[in-house]
Amino acid sequence: MRAAGCVFAEEEAGMILDAAARASGPDGSGGAGGASGVLVEGMVERRRAGEPLEHVVGWAAFGGLRIAVGPGVFVPRRRTEFLLEQALRVGRDAAVVVDLCCGAGPLATALAVRLPRAELHAADIDPAQTAYARRNLALFADRASVHEGDLYDALPDALRGRVDLLVANAPYVPRDALATLPGEARDHEPVRSLDGGADGLAVQRRVAAGAPDWLAPGGHLLVETSERQAPLTREVFAAVGLDARVVECEEREACVVVARRAGRAGWSAG
Numbered sequence: 001m002r003a004a005g006c007v008f009a010e011e012e013a014g015m016i017l018d019a020a021a022r023a024s025g026p027d028g029s030g031g032a033g034g035a036s037g038v039l040v041e042g043m044v045e046r047r048r049a050g051e052p053l054e055h056v057v058g059w060a061a062f063g064g065l066r067i068a069v070g071p072g073v074f075v076p077r078r079r080t081e082f083l084l085e086q087a088l089r090v091g092r093d094a095a096v097v098v099d100l101c102c103g104a105g106p107l108a109t110a111l112a113v114r115l116p117r118a119e120l121h122a123a124d125i126d127p128a129q130t131a132y133a134r135r136n137l138a139l140f141a142d143r144a145s146v147h148e149g150d151l152y153d154a155l156p157d158a159l160r161g162r163v164d165l166l167v168a169n170a171p172y173v174p175r176d177a178l179a180t181l182p183g184e185a186r187d188h189e190p191v192r193s194l195d196g197g198a199d200g201l202a203v204q205r206r207v208a209a210g211a212p213d214w215l216a217p218g219g220h221l222l223v224e225t226s227e228r229q230a231p232l233t234r235e236v237f238a239a240v241g242l243d244a245r246v247v248e249c250e251e252r253e254a255c256v257v258v259a260r261r262a263g264r265a266g267w268s269a270g
């Protein structure tokens with residue numbers, strides 16, 4: 001694996017061995033999947049061929065949790081934990097939480113863990129992503145639902161005007177920049193999970209357009225963006241009447257726009 005360019009080859013090999021051992025079952029026979037040696041070989045080969053480690057081992061670390069992922073699914077990024085932290089700062093009392101463009105549901109799942117009384121809704125347009133989001137949110141089925149469809153169209157109408165906390169890690173890579181992404185993203189993640197249109201803001205504009213209608217008075221909307229795009233993203237949310245500001249974490253190269261619908265007293269913009 002080192003020869004194939006894996007920088008953390010030993011660490012990755014350990015994760016692959018662990019994943020194969022889990023898949024093999026307690027007696028190591030591999031059950032229906034075959035012997036664990038064969039499993040390990042197959043996993044190493046996939047990794048050497050450039051598949052993301054997370055797809056190979058079947059999980060990604062996010063917010064202290066293991067989020068199930070697999071081929072064809074967007075791999076949750078550690079930088080998105082900054083969005084999670086900011087969401088918890090402004091939305092700690094949120095009763096209704098929505099994760100739009102949820103992917104495998106890392107944000108919704110981490111929010112479900114940390115906001116034990118909140119009603120949660122996660123939505124994505126891609127059935128491959130929602131299948132994983134359902135799996136990740138299965139423990140919270142009594143108060144978390146996963147919906148499929150185009151942005152707000154996926155949500156139950158009854159949520160209009162009631163969403164206290166709306167998070168949306170929507171695609172924001174400018175189309176021209178897609179070709180410059182690392183192969184793991186370019187070749188193994190669906191283009192729809194990355195492609196933000198000509199300037200990277202196409203999906204965010206649509207998220208912004210619908211937000212005033214779905215947010216509760218005083219409700220917050222948070223989106224991830226890049227440092228370069230942040231001023232434009234902020235403008236997009238300000239243009240629909242939200243009070244918007246940019247927060248950054250240099251260490252994780254993470255940038256988030258926090259926007260708030262005016263209303264209810266007692267809620268602060270941050």
Ligand SMILES: C[S@@+](CC[C@H](N)C(=O)[O-])C[C@H]1O[C@@H](n2cnc3c(N)ncnc32)[C@H](O)[C@@H]1O
Pocket residue numbers: 074075076077080100101102103104105106107123124125126129149150151168169170171172192193194203
């Ligand atoms: C950058 S990924 C983020 C996924 C997840 N929120 C995360 O942080 O791991 C963007 C997601 O947006 C979804 N998406 C793209 N266009 C969409 C649309 N019009 N409506 C709903 N989801 C959309 C993609 O399928 C993908 O899962």
